Amino acid sequence: MSTPSGSSHAPPSFRQGDLSDPRLAAALRTLELTVRRRLDGVLHGDHMGLIPGPGSEPGDARMYQPGDDVRQMDWSVTARTTHPHVRQMVADRELETWLVVDMSASLDFGTTGCEKRDLAIAAAAAVTHLTSGGGNRIGAVVANGEKLIRIPARSGRVHAQSMLRTIATTPHARDGVRGDLQGAIESLRRPQRKRGLAVVISDFLGDIDWQRSLRAISGRHDLLAVEVLDPLDMALPDVGDVVLHDPETGRTREFSVTPALRADFAKAAQRHREQVELALRSCGAPVMDLRTDRDWIADVVRFVSTRRHTFGASNAGRVPRQ
Known part of the structure; x- marks a missing residue:
C-alpha cells in the first residue's frame, strides 16, 4: 500500500522494488533521515543501559x-x-543485537498510512540506529514462513544499510503459507550466540507457539518485543457484506458484518492481545507498540524516553536496554 499524501507520519512504502531498484534506495534514504533526525535528539549523554543484562x-x-x-x-x-x-x-560498551523480523503474509496488510510490513522495516531501522556505534554488532533473522534468511552480526554503517536492504526485499510468501515466528526465534538458539539483545518484530497474530522458545532466549539475552498492528487487527468496520481472504491459509469467505460479529471480533482480538502481552511479560520482554495509524517515530521516541525516565537516567544511551 502506498503512503497517501498528507500521512507524513507513515514510513515509506517498500511494496515494490528490489536491490537494484532506485525507488528502494530512495525509500531507505528517506527512512534513515527520518530516524536520524527524530531520534538523535534523545540519544545524548553516557552509555546508559535501558535494558540491563547480566553483562552490564x-x-x-x-x-x-x-x-x-x-x-x-x-x-x-x-x-x-x-x-x-x-x-x-x-550497558556494556560492545553489544551484539539480533533482530527477528516477521515478514509473514499477515504483515502484507495496512488500511491507513502504510502496511505493517513497512512498519516492521521502519522498526528494524530504528533499532539499528539505537544500537549502532561503539563497535556494536547487529544481525538479523528474517522469516516469511517458507524462507529463513540469516544475516550475520557485524558492525559498521555499510553492514547496517545492507542488512536493511535485505530485510526490505524479503520475498513475499506464497498464498496459503503460514508464518513461522516460533521457528525464527528458535534459530537464535543454535548456534549459540554471544550474550546481547534480541529484538522480535512481529504483529504476533496467530498461535502463541513461540513462548517457550522466547523464554529460552531470555535466559541468555535481553529481550525487546516490537508489536506492529493495524486498526483492523483490533476492530471490524461497519461495512455490511464483505469478502475476506486469509493469505496464510489461502481461504476466502464471505461475511455479513453485523453488530454481533463486530462485538465478537473485538472481544476475540482483545483477548488475543492480552494473551500476547502476558506471554511476552512472562519472558521478560518489554513491548514497544507501533501502529499504522499513528506517528511511529514518535512512538519510538516515547518508548525510549519512558525507559530513561523509568530508570531515572539523567542521560540517554545508544543502547535501548531496560
Missing part, C-alpha cells in the same frame, strides 16, 4: 516502580531504607 555494570539504585524487573532488586538498599529499590545498570 552496576550503577546507582533507585526506588522500585511497577513494571521493573524484579531480578534487578537491590536487596541491601531495600533492607537499609525499608523501601524496595532496584539497581540501575550501565
